[in-house]
Amino acid sequence: MREVLAQAAFQLFLERGFEQTTVDDIVARAGVGRRSFFRYFPSKEDAVFPDHERCLAEVTAFLAAVDDSDPVAAVCDAARIVLRMYSANPQFSVQRYRLTREVPGLRTYELSVVRRYEQALAGHLRGRFGEAGDEALRAEVIAASVVAAHNNGLRLWLRSGGAGDPEVAVDHALSLVRDVWGSGVERPAPVPVVASGGNEVIVMVAPKGTPMWRVVQQIESVVGQGSAEK
Amino acid sequence: MREVLAQAAFQLFLERGFEQTTVDDIVARAGVGRRSFFRYFPSKEDAVFPDHERCLAEVTAFLAAVDDSDPVAAVCDAARIVLRMYSANPQFSVQRYRLTREVPGLRTYELSVVRRYEQALAGHLRGRFGEAGDEALRAEVIAASVVAAHNNGLRLWLRSGGAGDPEVAVDHALSLVRDVWGSGVERPAPVPVVASGGNEVIVMVAPKGTPMWRVVQQIESVVGQGSAEK
Numbered sequence: 422m423r424e425v426l427a428q429a430a431f432q433l434f435l436e437r438g439f440e441q442t443t444v445d446d447i448v449a450r451a452g453v454g455r456r457s458f459f460r461y462f463p464s465k466e467d468a469v470f471p472d473h474e475r476c477l478a479e480v481t482a483f484l485a486a487v488d489d490s491d492p493v494a495a496v497c498d499a500a501r502i503v504l505r506m507y508s509a510n511p512q513f514s515v516q517r518y519r520l521t522r523e524v525p526g527l528r529t530y531e532l533s534v535v536r537r538y539e540q541a542l543a544g545h546l547r548g549r550f551g552e553a554g555d556e557a558l559r560a561e562v563i564a565a566s567v568v569a570a571h572n573n574g575l576r577l578w579l580r581s582g583g584a585g586d587p588e589v590a591v592d593h594a595l596s597l598v599r600d601v602w603g604s605g606v607e608r609p610a611p612v613p614v615v616a617s618g619g620n621e622v623i624v625m626v627a628p629k630g631t632p633m634w635r636v637v638q639q640i641e642s643v644v645g646q647g648s649a650e651k
Numbered sequence: 652m653r654e655v656l657a658q659a660a661f662q663l664f665l666e667r668g669f670e671q672t673t674v675d676d677i678v679a680r681a682g683v684g685r686r687s688f689f690r691y692f693p694s695k696e697d698a699v700f701p702d703h704e705r706c707l708a709e710v711t712a713f714l715a716a717v718d719d720s721d722p723v724a725a726v727c728d729a730a731r732i733v734l735r736m737y738s739a740n741p742q743f744s745v746q747r748y749r750l751t752r753e754v755p756g757l758r759t760y761e762l763s764v765v766r767r768y769e770q771a772l773a774g775h776l777r778g779r780f781g782e783a784g785d786e787a788l789r790a791e792v793i794a795a796s797v798v799a800a801h802n803n804g805l806r807l808w809l810r811s812g813g814a815g816d817p818e819v820a821v822d823h824a825l826s827l828v829r830d831v832w833g834s835g836v837e838r839p840a841p842v843p844v845v846a847s848g849g850n851e852v853i854v855m856v857a858p859k860g861t862p863m864w865r866v867v868q869q870i871e872s873v874v875g876q877g878s879a880e881k
Contacts, residue, residue, distance in 0.1 A: 528763075529759050529762070529763050530759075533758075557803070565799035566796050566799075569792045570792050
């Protein structure tokens with residue numbers, strides 16, 4: 422019933438436009454009563470994104486059960502669950518993407534959903550890093566980076582009309598985030614960085630297992646802010 | 652007139668609640684006609700955030716004129732323009748923050764505004780890095796990181812009731828992003844990383860001026876993904 426309603430709604434949105442379609446139109450097309458619609462969907466917008474609640478629940482369950490040795494990898498894997506929801510149905514995903522571009526209310530709805538995924542990822546990272554200060558900050562920045570990277574790869578695929586496998590682009594995008602943030606787990610600090618006397622090179626020595634962000638912090642504490650350039 | 656309307660609206664939202672206040676209530680309190688309201692604000696939500704349009708214009712103008720030698724620093728400075736809009740009026744900002752927590756429609760409105768700032772920052776970075784492939788990806792991830800860091804610092808200040816100077820927390824948060832992403836400008840690649848034969852240390856040699864993300868990329872290409880740990 423839920424699926425029948427979602428399909429009827431989506432067909433009508435494509436035929437007549439989102440704003441021009443009423444809930445009465447949808448239930449007439451689906452051959453059910455008006456109250457049935459609201460039993461399954463709080464609003465017309467929800468019928469456009471029928472799988473996000475289930476997917477959010479899946480992401481949450483995954484993160485609750487995941488091996489916690491590498492929290493950044495775990496939230497990247499969680500993002501891939503969202504991707505698979507889109508890639509499981511390329512035609513629907515692409516049509517919905519185009520519809521969403523045209524209807525401001527759907528754009529806003531989508532932003533709210535994306536924010537909920539981001540909060541789920543940040544919550545997981547805070548659980549691993551800690552709730553306070555720089556740990557909470559790092560959790561939020563990494564979660565935002567993962568979401569931005571995922572959306573970049575997803576959008577490429579949607580704009581291409583859903584051709585090929587979006588996992589390739591998304592994996593690549595997520596690897597950029599992992600390269601920068603590493604495992605995100607605290608480990609002993611690297612030994613202090615030594616900058617050479619000359620102008621040509623810097624030399625950095627650190628214990629293996631040092632997370633990348635700590636390496637970066639240490640290099641910069643010696644050679645200056647923002648880049649390895651003095 | 653615009654300010655009088657915004658003040659009347661906000662007082663009523665605090666007194667009666669956002670949903671319970673009508674546009675008629677607002678114009679009665681302000682002592683003007685109903686059409687005046689809509690001349691200044693497309694909706695009730697817009698009256699809660701009367702300064703974002705001006706601030707978005709200011710951010711855009713700043714980025715159009717900024718010295719482009721360090722694009723990551725430039726988008727961090729652009730984020731500080733938004734912060735100053737909040738910190739210029741602590742009491743209003745804190746009251747609005749509390750109101751926004753309680754009204755889903757205002758939360759959604761705020762997400763749309765935040766997204767527009769993020770797009771302005773990403774657009775600037777794309778203009779500096781390039782529009783395609785990894786450059787566009789990097790632009791989007793950095794913009795999302797800057798926004799997340801800014802919002803983390805801003806939220807700390809709002810939750811504290813607007814005490815003290817929010818610039819301290821936001822500067823600190825933005826420095827985390829700059830530490831990781833550096834200037835973001837392409838420079839020659841570092842010379843290949845050499846991992847020592849032993850298990851204790853890695854040694855990295857790179858030309859000065861190498862951006863931090865490239866250093867990270869190079870270290871990881873030798874010692875493995877996600878951290879400096881094999």
